[in-house]
Structure formats: C-alpha cells, structure tokens
Amino acid sequence: MQQIEQIVASLRDEGFRITPQRMAIVDYLLKTEDHPSAELIYKVVRKRYPMVSLSTVYKTLELLREKKLVNEIEVEGETRFDAHTNEHINLVCLKCGKIDDLDEASLKDIQIKAAKKSKYLILKSNFELHGYCNDCKSKMKI
Incomplete structure (x- = not known):
C-alpha cells in the first residue's frame, strides 16, 4: 500500500492541485480496511470538510484510478474503491457486499x-472470489 506522501508527490509532480479535500479522500482510502463507495467516502470526508462536494470525490477517485x-x-452494480493496488484476491460477500483482501x-x-x-506469460491479474462472509454464512440455514 502506498503512503500518502508518495501519492501527493506523484500528483503534485504532474501538476495537480493538492487540496485539503483531496488529501482527506486519499488519507481515508489509505487508512480504511473497507472498500468504500464514492458516496461513503463523501459522507466520511464531509464530516471534516463540510464544503466538499460529491463531484470532488468522484473527480478525485477518477484521477486516482487513472x-x-x-x-x-464492482459489487452488485456499485463501484467500490481499493487503495491496496498490489495484486491480491478480493473476497466479495454476495449477501452484505463486504469485501476482504486475501494475501498476495x-x-x-x-x-x-x-x-x-495455459503456457501464458501472466503479467497482471485481478481476481475476485464471490461467496458469503463468515457473518452471513453463520446466519444461513444450510
């Protein structure tokens, strides 16, 4: 996982403005173990920066993705974000939408x-396993 200083330096070197709101968005993404939606990020950041707009969150996320x-x-039609950009497996719960990371x-x-x-030369992977998290699984009648 990258450090906030590296991300800020990278964006600044490319001429992007580093606002307190952008910093708060990046900081939240780096510190959370969750895989939040843009709307959740907006709600969290807005508590500290009431003037932040949902548009700013979306634009910042798009920049970070680019x-x-x-x-x-994508989880059931909702886009979620993960600052853990190293290759890893995402475990996605089909019931509650929780996403956990499995080690590299x-x-x-x-x-x-x-x-x-396959005899392929594999350069990159993006891997998800879909099922039920422990909490949801324990509530199911099997």
Missing part, C-alpha cells in the same frame, strides 16, 4: 498454476 493509485471493484501469496500460487497449465 493514475493506478486505486482499483475499482495466494494469488501467486494461482498465477503459477495458470501459467503452467
């Missing part, structure tokens, strides 16, 4: 097996 500083994940080593094992079987 610069490959965040990843987008697990993905490497899959990549190695896929490369051997």
